[in-house]
Amino acid sequence: MMRIAKLVLLLLLAGMLILVVNADGIDPLVYQYHDPDITIVFSEPLDTLERQQKIADEIVGISSCTINNPNGLSPDNIICTLFGHDLAPMSTVTATHHKVREHAPRCLMELYHVTYCERCEYTESSLESSFYIFCCPED
Secondary structure, three states, rough: OHHHHHHHHHHHHHHHHHHHHHHHOOOOOEEEEEEEEEEEEOOOOOOOOHHHHHHHHHHHOOOOOHHHOOOOOOOOHHHHHHHHOOOOOOOOEEEEEOOOOOOOEEEEEEEEEEEEEEEOOOOEEEEEEEEOOOOOOOO
């Protein structure tokens, strides 16, 4: 019975996130990529838009070190090196990969938990779950 309740809750969450993606095209919490066709949705705003963009790029697979720093080096804050990172509360990020399969359900939704350091550029995202959803119509 508990498994059914969890499954229903996940499906409701997926349905609400789809509505959020389609409702507002200029939402600062939504990042749309066209090649590949992926939509990234943040559950709440992070400290800076640059950090959100970096996390969205990492989830999609665009390396931020090649965009911002051609050497691939990102120096840490000396305080973080000595005392460890000051991690912010965990945030939830959803990635919807559109038209992954040929037949319905076509889209793959992935839920990530993201933590980041408030003093430096350290971020860590871990995939918590993934499932197929009815999002895009069949061709």
